[in-house]
Amino acid sequence: MAALLSCYSFSASAQTDVPQAQAGAVESLFNVQAGIVGIYVNYEMPLSTRWALRAEAGLDLWYYDAYKYNGTSVIKDKGTFFAPDISIEPRWYYNIEKRARKGKHTENNSANFITLAVKYYPDLFKIGGPDYIYVPNQISFTPKWGIRRAIAKSNFNYELGIGVGYLRYISDSQFLARRDDVVVDAHIRIGYTFK
Template identity: 45%
Template sequence: MKKIYILFLLSAHTIFAQDYSVEKSTFSFQTGFFGFWLNNESRLSEKVTLKTEIGLDVFTQKNNDNEGSVDFDALVPVITFEPRWYYNLEKRGAKGKNIHNNAANFIALTVSYHPDWFVITGVENAYLNHQVAVVPKWAMKRNIGKSDFTYELGAGLGYNFIFNKKHPFDDSGEVWLDLHARIGYIFKSSRKK
C-alpha cells in the first residue's frame, strides 16, 4: 500500500508540474515610434534568451562637414544582439497569468550596430558613421489578449560609440538613452519542449 501511495504522489507531481521556462524559439515582426524590425528570440536556458534582429531605426543625425552642419532624420539599418533574462516568468505563471511567447519582465544588455550602408532620407549627401550602442535596460513583454500580438515597454541608459570614417582620429561617443516601445506579431513559435 505504501508503494502505491508513493507512486501516486510521483505521478501526480509529474502530471501537475508546470513548465515556466522561456519558449524554445520565436520569430516576429515589430514596429514602434522608432522603426521596424524582424527578429528571432532563442532559448539559451530556462529563463535566458538571445534576441537577434535586423531592421530600420529612425535616427536623428547631426553631421559637421566642410559645408557646414547638416541635421536630418532618417531610416538607417540596424543589427542587434540582446541577451534577455526573464526574471519573473515563474511568478507570473504560478499566478495563472499568460506567459505564452515569453510574456514577462526582463533585464537585457542590448548591443546595436548601425552600419554606414545606406541612409533613407530626403537630405542630399547624408551619411551615418558606423555606430555601436551598448545599453543595459529593463523592459516588459506582454501578449495582447490570447493572440500572438505582443507589446514591449522599457528603458535603458548606455553608451553609443561613433566611428568617424571621414576623420578616423575623431572617433567619439555619447550617452545613449534607449526608450523601448514596440508592438509586434509572433508568426512562428516553437513550444518549450
C-alpha cells in the same frame, strides 16, 4: 528483474512525451515589430527556462537638423530618414516562472526582462534624406529593463524598454568631434509573433 526493466523503459518513454514548451519557460519566437521610430524583425532562441538570446535587424527613423550651402547662402535643412541597425542581446525573463505559478499568461515570453543590448549601426545605406546626410558607423552597449506582453493571449504583442548605455563611433570621419557618447535607449513597440 523483468519488472525493473519494464519500469525503466516506461519511465524513459514517459520522459520523451513531455511537450517542448512548458508553462513558465522561455519560448523560441520569430517576431515582426513596429515602433514609434522604426520597424524590426527579430528571433529569440531559448538558452534556459528564463534566458533567451535575441538577434534583430531593423530600420530606425533618424532626425537631422543641419546647415547647407546652396550656392549663394547657408540655409537650415531638417527632416527624417531611415537607416539600418543590427542588434544582439541576451534577455533574462526574470519573472516568467513567477507569473506562471500565479496562473498568469506567459506564452510569447510574456514577462519582464533585463538585458544588455549590443546595437550596431553600419554605414551601409539610408532611405530618404539628402545625399550629404549619413549615419557614422557606431556601436552601443546598453543595459536595459523591459516588459513584454501578449495582447489578449494572442500572437500580437507589445514591448516597452529603457536603458542608458555607452556609444562608440567607429568611423574615422574627421567631422566627428568625439569618439564616445552616452546613449539613452527607449523603445515602445507593437508586433506579431510567428510560431
